[in-house]
Amino acid sequence: MESGDLKIFQAVAREGNITKAAASLGYVQSNVTARIRQLESELNTPLFYRLSRGVALTSAGSNLLKYADQITRLLDEAVKSTQFSEEPSGALRIGSSETTAAVHLPGIMLDYHRRYPNVKLSLITGHRADLVRALNEYELDGAFISGPLDYPDFDEIRAFDEELVLISEPTEAALRDLLTKPLLFFGKGCYHRKRLEQWLHEENVGPMNIMEFGTLEAIMGGVAAGLGISLLTRSSVKDWVDAGKLQAFQIPKRYRSSKVHFVFRRDLFRTSAFNHFIEPFEKTE
DNA sequence: GCGTATTGACTGCCTGATAG
DNA sequence: CTATCAGGCAGTCAATACGC
Numbered sequence: 001m002e003s004g005d006l007k008i009f010q011a012v013a014r015e016g017n018i019t020k021a022a023a024s025l026g027y028v029q030s031n032v033t034a035r036i037r038q039l040e041s042e043l044n045t046p047l048f049y050r051l052s053r054g055v056a057l058t059s060a061g062s063n064l065l066k067y068a069d070q071i072t073r074l075l076d077e078a079v080k081s082t083q084f085s086e087e088p089s090g091a092l093r094i095g096s097s098e099t100t101a102a103v104h105l106p107g108i109m110l111d112y113h114r115r116y117p118n119v120k121l122s123l124i125t126g127h128r129a130d131l132v133r134a135l136n137e138y139e140l141d142g143a144f145i146s147g148p149l150d151y152p153d154f155d156e157i158r159a160f161d162e163e164l165v166l167i168s169e170p171t172e173a174a175l176r177d178l179l180t181k182p183l184l185f186f187g188k189g190c191y192h193r194k195r196l197e198q199w200l201h202e203e204n205v206g207p208m209n210i211m212e213f214g215t216l217e218a219i220m221g222g223v224a225a226g227l228g229i230s231l232l233t234r235s236s237v238k239d240w241v242d243a244g245k246l247q248a249f250q251i252p253k254r255y256r257s258s259k260v261h262f263v264f265r266r267d268l269f270r271t272s273a274f275n276h277f278i279e280p281f282e283k284t285e
Numbered sequence: 286g287c288g289t290a291t292t293g294a295c296t297g298c299c300t301g302a303t304a305g
Numbered sequence: 306c307t308a309t310c311a312g313g314c315a316g317t318c319a320a321t322a323c324g325c
Contacts, residue, residue, distance in 0.1 A: 017306080018306075018307065019306065019307085027299075027300090028299070028300055028301075029306080029307075029308095030299080030300070030301080030302095030307090030308080030309080030310095031298075031299050031300070033307060033308060033309085034298085034299090034308085034309090035298085037308080050306090050307065050308095054306075054307095055306095055307085
């Protein structure tokens with residue numbers, strides 16, 4: 001079995017059709033058929049069910065596809081490693097929560113882009129669980145995630161220290177009274193939400209009425225409109241607080257601090273582009 | 286003697302045609 | 306749409322020739 005065989009196998013699995021796979025690879029159909037047949041013969045097991053219109057993976061084929069994807073990724077990394085140079089280039093895919101992306105990353109990304117214009121930098125924002133999944137699937141090179149992660153497959157570097165504040169609409173009400181209002185948060189897995197839930201549990205406040213929102217703007221807008229309260233970083237709400245649209249309350253010390261880590265897979269091949277990106281955080285850690 | 290270039294047989298991959 | 310087959314082509318390998 002060679003990498004070329006796996007490439008053909010992946011194309012057929014992806015297309016579900018030998019003729020289309022052949023076209024996508026620039027081969028003729030007969031060649032792809034023969035290569036798949038040969039692979040099946042070598043492995044002594046059928047990899048595809050032959051259907052009237054195309055092919056479908058057998059369970060053995062599904063298993064092989066998982067390995068084929070991993071091998072392809074490793075080969076890509078191997079190629080990258082041979083092209084490793086001091087001048088960073090290639091793609092760098094960074095993930096981040098909305099709050100970190102809005103406050104910290106514009107400046108960092110701009111500075112990095114100016115220094116290393118040959119790197120194709122992309123920033124994907126998402127919820128914590130989505131970022132972790134994307135890291136696991138090698139869809140991201142690294143991600144800024146709030147709070148400790150402690151996954152054995154991941155390395156993490158402390159990137160930013162944040163102060164969490166409770167926000168509400170501008171009000172005369174005392175902090176204690178605000179805690180009974182609905183909580184506005186991102187989806188499940190949101191680290192700030194866990195913090196607030198812990199705190200409210202300790203304060204014997206409950207049951208909590210939680211509303212989930214998709215964006216930071218939506219949460220702040222909802223809070224400003226009096227829909228409820230939320231827990232966000234002081235820096236992310238600063239503009240709204242300064243504009244008088246929101247009020248920020250200091251919360252107890254043990255819940256106040258939020259550390260944002262830059263997290264990446266331990267087995268990730270560190271390109272020059274990646275190393276230069278994490279350099280400033282490694283220095284300050 | 287050693288390293289390099291050339292040659293020919295062999296092998297495997299690819300293609301086009303065609304059958305089912 | 307897939308499978309099979311014959312033929313062409315390119316790459317590999319061992320044997321041989323050549324130059325230093």
